[in-house]
Amino acid sequence: MTPERYRRLRDVLDKRQPDLTVLMENVHKPHNLSAILRTADAVGVYEAHAVNPTGGVPTFHDTSGGSEKWVYLRVHPNVDEAVAHLKERGFTVYAANLSERALDYREVDYTLPSAVLLGAEKWGVSPRAAELADADVVIPMMGMVQSLNVSVAAAVILFEAQRQRLASGLYDRPRLDPLTYRRTLFEWAYP
Amino acid sequence: MTPERYRRLRDVLDKRQPDLTVLMENVHKPHNLSAILRTADAVGVYEAHAVNPTGGVPTFHDTSGGSEKWVYLRVHPNVDEAVAHLKERGFTVYAANLSERALDYREVDYTLPSAVLLGAEKWGVSPRAAELADADVVIPMMGMVQSLNVSVAAAVILFEAQRQRLASGLYDRPRLDPLTYRRTLFEWAYP
Ligand SMILES: C[S@@+](CC[C@H](N)C(=O)[O-])C[C@H]1O[C@@H](n2cnc3c(N)ncnc32)[C@H](O)[C@@H]1O
Numbered sequence: 001m002t003p004e005r006y007r008r009l010r011d012v013l014d015k016r017q018p019d020l021t022v023l024m025e026n027v028h029k030p031h032n033l034s035a036i037l038r039t040a041d042a043v044g045v046y047e048a049h050a051v052n053p054t055g056g057v058p059t060f061h062d063t064s065g066g067s068e069k070w071v072y073l074r075v076h077p078n079v080d081e082a083v084a085h086l087k088e089r090g091f092t093v094y095a096a097n098l099s100e101r102a103l104d105y106r107e108v109d110y111t112l113p114s115a116v117l118l119g120a121e122k123w124g125v126s127p128r129a130a131e132l133a134d135a136d137v138v139i140p141m142m143g144m145v146q147s148l149n150v151s152v153a154a155a156v157i158l159f160e161a162q163r164q165r166l167a168s169g170l171y172d173r174p175r176l177d178p179l180t181y182r183r184t185l186f187e188w189a190y191p
Numbered sequence: 192m193t194p195e196r197y198r199r200l201r202d203v204l205d206k207r208q209p210d211l212t213v214l215m216e217n218v219h220k221p222h223n224l225s226a227i228l229r230t231a232d233a234v235g236v237y238e239a240h241a242v243n244p245t246g247g248v249p250t251f252h253d254t255s256g257g258s259e260k261w262v263y264l265r266v267h268p269n270v271d272e273a274v275a276h277l278k279e280r281g282f283t284v285y286a287a288n289l290s291e292r293a294l295d296y297r298e299v300d301y302t303l304p305s306a307v308l309l310g311a312e313k314w315g316v317s318p319r320a321a322e323l324a325d326a327d328v329v330i331p332m333m334g335m336v337q338s339l340n341v342s343v344a345a346a347v348i349l350f351e352a353q354r355q356r357l358a359s360g361l362y363d364r365p366r367l368d369p370l371t372y373r374r375t376l377f378e379w380a381y382p
């Protein structure tokens with residue numbers, strides 16, 4: 001562990017946002033899962049969430065850029081438990097969902113604790129997940145195609161959250177509690 | 192061709208932006224190419240560009256959502272010819288490139304004619320392409336991973352362009368010249 005490396009780990013931990021996350025509902029293509037975790041890392045997500053009904057361990061693609069080492073992934077048995085977990089921790093859950101009731105994704109305040117729920121490649125957000133979410137958000141589309149790739153949709157929303165959080169200074173000082181900070185630094189430094 | 196379908200084709204053509212595009216330099220994974228075209232369609236790109244040094248016809252992934260039917264893709268033999276083509280048509284070329292000189296992507300005015308140049312999955316933007324581009328833009332990253340997935344980077348920049356163009360009314364009335372509009376409507380309606 002060089003001093004430069006240690007400094008870099010601290011710089012990244014100083015910017016981690018414990019109150020910003022994603023919940024992937026049955027996103028199953030490894031390249032999508034990897035791209036989402038890579039984006040999550042870039043905007044400072046500390047821990048991501050997934051619902052994986054097969055109960056299997058998600059696999060990562062060789063193009064993840066190593067993000068699975070830096071963003072914890074908590075796998076929940078079903079969407080009810082996943083959303084309950086997030087709500088207990090104070091998150092508002094926004095389903096990225098092409099529904100009638102959806103708000104424009106740019107209208108939401110992501111400086112408050114926010115979880116972005118993403119649906120499966122083929123089927124989208126399940127009816128049960130949409131029912132559990134606090135609100136739906138949609139990215140306006142002006143073309144012929146009906147939906148965006150799921151990792152693209154995740155990124156567009158998460159970088160809007162990054163923009164808002166940059167503007168309100170949320171990356172300017174450490175946001176993790178001291179215990180989590182020290183424990184994570186130790187895990188990252190001595191894996 | 193139902194009247195609804197015809198109306199939908201016109202609605203989409205009414206929003207096409209002839210002065211916003213992407214140039215993909217050796218982006219070769221079909222799922223990335225498809226995701227980028229799907230995003231391009233959603234923000235109103237009329238024609239996208241690619242440099243494909245193998246000279247082969249790019250292949251599309253089954254997850255393109257059919258975008259290759261709605262966004263024309265012009266393949267150039269090399270990056271010099273691609274950039275020359277764009278500059279002759281008045282585009283400013285922004286290389287999405289993690290360089291020292293890069294501007295924050297949010298600082299650029301994409302309501303002016305803009306082409307976003309994207310680099311290959313492994314190697315990024317080539318030195319020659321970076322030399323030809325008018326400026327580099329970078330998406331700020333606060334994590335451990337060095338770069339985003341290329342289709343994610345494309346989307347984050349293109350949806351910033353969409354935001355700016357929505358705000359300045361560029362989607363409010365048709366932007367294609369009448370001849371291109373009629374020709375395209377005909378091609379789309381009677382393929
Ligand atoms: C390929 S889409 C699923 C398409 C599915 N046929 C549907 O209608 O929901 C996969 C996921 O990406 C996200 N997504 C795609 N396009 C979106 C958009 N324009 N706005 C919000 N979320 C979007 C949603 O979470 C969606 O469940």
Ligand SMILES: C[S@@+](CC[C@H](N)C(=O)[O-])C[C@H]1O[C@@H](n2cnc3c(N)ncnc32)[C@H](O)[C@@H]1O
Pocket residue numbers: 286287288289308309310311312313314315316328329330331332337338339340341342344345
């Ligand atoms: C996976 S990256 C290439 C990584 C390559 N090792 C490099 O250093 O450029 C593929 C392409 O995505 C785009 N890209 C990825 N992350 C970006 C970022 N943070 N800002 C701007 N463009 C980015 C660039 O066009 C890049 O060439």
